[in-house]
Amino acid sequence: MLIPNNPDLDFQELNRRIEAEVQRYKLDTRERPMPAFDPSPAQVFDRPYRWMELIQLEDEPLLLAAYPSLLGRKAERSEIQRGLHQLRSGFDKFEVLAGLRYSPEGMAHGTEVHGLRKAKLKNTLRRIPVFGKLLLSGYALASIEPRSRYYVARMDLLTRQIKLQNDGLAQQRDLLESQRDLLEDQKEQLDNLSGYLQAQQRALESQNVALAQQTDYIKRLELSMDQQRLIQQELRARLGHLERAPRQIATAPADLTVVATQPAASNLVPSSIPDSFYLAFENRFRGDAETIRERQSYYLPILESIEPLTAGLPLVDIGCGRGEWLNMLPDSYARIGIDLNSMNVEACHEQGLKAVQQDALVWLAEQPENSIAAVSAFHVIEHLSFEQFNILLDQCQRVLAPGGTIIFETPNPENIVSAATHFHTDPTHIHPLPPAFTEFLVEFKGFEHVEIHRLNPIPREYALNEDSEVARRCDALFYGPQDYAVTARKGQS
Template sequence: MLIPNNPDLDFQELNRRIEAEVQRYKLDTRERPMPAFDPSPAQVFDRPYRWMELIQLDDEPLLLAAYPSLLGRKAERSEIQQGLHKLRSGYDKFEVLAGLRYSPEGIAHGAEVHGLRKAKLKNTLRRIPVVGKLLLSAYALASIEPRSRYYVARMDLLTRQHKLQNEGLVHQRDLFENQQRQLQVQQLHLDELNGYLQAQQRALEDQNVAHGQQTEYIKRLEAELDQQRLVQQELRARLGHLERAPRSVAAAVASESTVVATQPAASNLVPSSIPDSFYLAFENRFRGDAQTIRERQSYYLPILENIEPLNAGLPLVDIGCGRGEWLNMLPDNYARIGIDLNSMNVEACHEQGLKAVQQDALVWLAEQEENSVAAVSAFHVIEHLSFEQFNILLDQCQRVLAPGGTIIFETPNPENIISAATHFHTDPTHIHPLPPAFTEFLVEFKGFENVEIHRLNPIPREYALTEDSEVARRCDALFYGPQDYAVTARKGQL
């Protein structure tokens, strides 16, 4: 309950109203939604206030809120100035509120107020000349003691509030200092962690540098190892050549004293002073690395799927197998054999687990049984053969291939003038280029079926001409067309 320490208020009526409001609130069990948050800077006093809210205000906010609450309208600026003048000239705020409430406009509005009887009486006395002022003075003298008690109580309340605020400020200051000390400790931990991370970063950078140096060292060792392997292969080839030399001389002497009734198989395995390592290095320089060759030869893989003898288990023979790129690309279920004159190429195939033979291909084919091979491939080989050798190769393929067996021969394309005039002659062992029309005719003449010409590996389009005329199109075809072509053909059924 409220303590009656202000003689200008009717505390009995206020206590009754408060108790009634509390009871109403207890009986009202409806869920009350939270008021909507409105951050807009609109005037919060230009609305009707409840009486208990209104009497808590002072000065201009009191006047701004009193007019909507007691008169039902906003105050004019002149009315605000007049009210402020009264409040600052000694009028009690309850007298100002009573003047508004009991004015004709306020009576017509009929706002509910409490505790304004004394204020209304004081306003009435003020309007009485002379006597009214005496009565007001007498009323003021009679109210000195209650007012003193009110102000003392207010002072005590303010003192207690000030003390509590000071204690709260001291507590907040202690909390702030404690938090500041914790932040300093955390900052020290962060500095230590940052230093540790920087040290780890430097160590990681040192490890990266060391790893890079080790990688370079390993690369140098691998290069040296490759060079040593090439030297070793060349030495092996020379040793094999020296070992074969006496047998070659003996065979030559025996052949002079023996008359052979039949014509021997043609061979190009002729002793040479050029080491095998030369042609291996030549291929590495001018033909391209293994990855490039595999990408180009992958074109032929779909052709193998339709070769019935190959799927039945008969082998594919690759003449001039080189380093074994094509043999390595074949599916695991295919049988395969490589034939090459170069001992270093054969050794490289053996190191990869591939079956390879160092022998003249024509001699090897002549030793095979009829219908014993599924396919014969030769990539950039037939341009090394004479016309007689090419004829024998086709005859031997027709003999050893099983019905349905296939040949795949790839060679430089002389339709590309640059390839025919320049690139072809880079290899001194090339004999002459083979035009596609001639190769197609010869293969058909030898009895092969389903003969097809595949033009491959054109110059990349970014180097070609802009085909904006018939002359440009023809020049583009002659100078920038396919650099290679392949002939594929099948042996007919019996």
């Protein structure tokens, strides 16, 4: 509690503010962060202060703020040094402020002040030689008791403020300790969780290894099952070949001018080679079903423009094999497979596909005119003689509906490697068909919109690694498309 020893100051109001501040500090239990260390002055003092703000300052901040407040200007460094010397020599700060306020410059500025009468009087007495000092000594003796009470009250206030600050620091220290304990508990929990996650990760890795092993085992099992299925098919074919008499197929008629009105016959001679041989041969050299489907997917967009096919007429696939192409067609398309190999026909039936074991030329000759939407034949026409190829095109012109389409794919002899080696791997191939010849023959037979599609080139990484005319020609001859297809439509007339 402040002792009212200066009649010019409202000590009651000051005490009330101090107590209110102390109570606010006690009630404010919010967690306060520690202030950051900043050696620079926390406040700018070279500006005018109100009088009640000014007298709260001490030492150099007091002087820095007094000159702008009382004289209206900043203090010179020499003036600051002189004022500090006075304050630190025992002068009261009110005496220093009075000296500034009642100087000629201060009187001219005219700042309103309170409680400087005693300080002004002391400054006036100090200027009187000898007698002034005696008067000051008497005044000091008379003021000892009130001043002592003032300092005791101030020390008491400071003591209480320090205690409150210490209590606050103790609370913060306790809070920090509890937070540190909480962090240690959380760290321990995180360590336990990390150990658990690591154990789970190791278990998951073990499961992944076991799953990979099971996947490999399943793949090996599926491969073994595929091999067993092929073996069973070959065995069934061989058994059927032994149980039935050799198949006799009539030769083609000598007069080819009547094939349009009489059933056409194949010129294949009776063979003692069982169906199982051709099935095993295709399994070895033609490629797996997925590879075949990937290559034949090229033709699916062509089917979308065939109006008779979308109208419901069937697509006939000659030499349908294992049914890869038929299986790729949308369910909305009618489709029929034709194949001489009984095992291929049986494989199609097992997949729910309609297939007929018969010579394709004979089957086509039995169909009515304009009854088929499309005829496809993948790697078939190279097995036919020139006469058979003519018959096939004539029959297609007859049975296809207007707008119907043929799709014939065959090895491309423009690729020298395919023509010289791969073509002759199959002993039933007769001779390569150059694209120019096939295109001419199809046009000659009256088909329209004849197109040649060169397909399945050798992968680029196998080509010559140089840029020259010789390299480009070698790439075209040795690494070009291995197959080509001819597509054509029957006219509307």
